[in-house]
Amino acid sequence: MSEQPGRTAQEIVDRLEASLSLRARVRAVTALLAGGLGAAFLSLLWLTEPAPLPGRTRLAFALFILICLAWAGYGALLLTRKVVLFATDQVVAAWIAVAASATTTGLLAVIAAERGTGLWPVLAVGGAFVAVSGALAVRAHARRAGLLRRRHELTRRARA
Amino acid sequence: MTDELLVVRAQLGERDALAELVGRWRLPVWTYVRRMLDAERADDVAQEVWLAVVRGLPRLREPDRFTPWLFTIARRSVADRLRGEYADRSEQLVSDGTTVADPVEAMVDRAVLVGALAALPVPEREVLVLFHLEDLSLADCAQICGVPVGTVKSRLNRARRMLREHLERGVGDE
Numbered sequence: 489m490s491e492q493p494g495r496t497a498q499e500i501v502d503r504l505e506a507s508l509s510l511r512a513r514v515r516a517v518t519a520l521l522a523g524g525l526g527a528a529f530l531s532l533l534w535l536t537e538p539a540p541l542p543g544r545t546r547l548a549f550a551l552f553i554l555i556c557l558a559w560a561g562y563g564a565l566l567l568t569r570k571v572v573l574f575a576t577d578q579v580v581a582a583w584i585a586v587a588a589s590a591t592t593t594g595l596l597a598v599i600a601a602e603r604g605t606g607l608w609p610v611l612a613v614g615g616a617f618v619a620v621s622g623a624l625a626v627r628a629h630a631r632r633a634g635l636l637r638r639r640h641e642l643t644r645r646a647r648a
Numbered sequence: 649m650t651d652e653l654l655v656v657r658a659q660l661g662e663r664d665a666l667a668e669l670v671g672r673w674r675l676p677v678w679t680y681v682r683r684m685l686d687a688e689r690a691d692d693v694a695q696e697v698w699l700a701v702v703r704g705l706p707r708l709r710e711p712d713r714f715t716p717w718l719f720t721i722a723r724r725s726v727a728d729r730l731r732g733e734y735a736d737r738s739e740q741l742v743s744d745g746t747t748v749a750d751p752v753e754a755m756v757d758r759a760v761l762v763g764a765l766a767a768l769p770v771p772e773r774e775v776l777v778l779f780h781l782e783d784l785s786l787a788d789c790a791q792i793c794g795v796p797v798g799t800v801k802s803r804l805n806r807a808r809r810m811l812r813e814h815l816e817r818g819v820g821d822e
Contacts, residue, residue: 493678494691497671500698507702508663574661574706635660638711642653 512571517581520563525592526556528613532596536606575632582625589617655711666705670698676782677722683765683777684726693729697722716788719778723792730770764814772807775800 534549593614600607657665682690700721765773778789790797
């Protein structure tokens with residue numbers, strides 16, 4: 489059979505760059521986290537307002553929250569359909585999520601405490617974000633540790 | 649270095665391992681795709697296969713089962729292009745459950761096999777490609793095609809019979 493593939497291995501890998509590039513992965517994680525936490529931040533800020541807001545301000549809050557949700561959706565779409573997070577990337581992404589969730593929750597808790605209203609909703613929602621991202625970090629670590637163990641075993645077996 | 653080690657390293661995010669994996673399996677994947685589709689589509693579909701492989705790699709739980717997983721993805725990409733030709737068919741299982749040694753198998757070399765493959769229906773062609781050209785086991789072929797091992801055996805027997813008829817016709821025409 490004289491027929492051969494039209495693309496070399498390097499050409500195939502080059503064409504996978506859109507899914508593998510660091511920039512694409514950072515963009516996807518940033519969009520998801522910034523959008524999700526931004527929406528949570530604005531929602532809780534709105535809810536903890538001590539006095540009812542004027543109509544225009546409420547409309548502005550709602551629009552900003554929608555924009556944040558759109559960014560979160562875009563990030564989620566990129567992560568599920570476009571870019572690839574390997575085991576090490578997942579660990580990094582999960583810790584970024586923990587840090588961002590904890591910072592946002594802390595910031596909102598301070599604001600809520602100063603205003604003297606809505607502290608418990610802030611702690612509940614923020615705590616849920618921190619708990620979910622923490623669980624993802626634990627799972628990502630366990631997965632990476634399992635792969636590292638397997639790599640070590642297979643490397644040792646190959647040398648023996 | 650074994651495939652499993654390469655897969656594990658690629659799952660950890662090592663780009664050179666991924667590149668080596670692509671280099672190692674580029675030709676088998678392309679050969680399968682090319683035997684199932686025409687030359688114009690083979691390169692693009694093979695690229696689609698690699699894209700799906702890269703996206704699915706972090707979720708692969710059994711790195712030692714990389715080969716059947718890879719060809720399952722390749723088969724899905726091919727099936728997307730051949731919709732309709734994979735029509736539901738009633739399968740006649742071989743009665744004794746074994747694949748009988750076929751004299752044709754011993755006589756026909758790979759080049760002749762490749763030439764005659766295009767004449768076979770898709771289900772028979774794919775098991776023949778997987779079993780003979782890709783050297784996969786019956787169990788792996790069954791997993792890739794999503795059918796029982798008995799069905800793979802019956803398809804293989806039918807494919808050999810059709811191949812034999814095709815070759816005999818070719819000899820008779822000369």
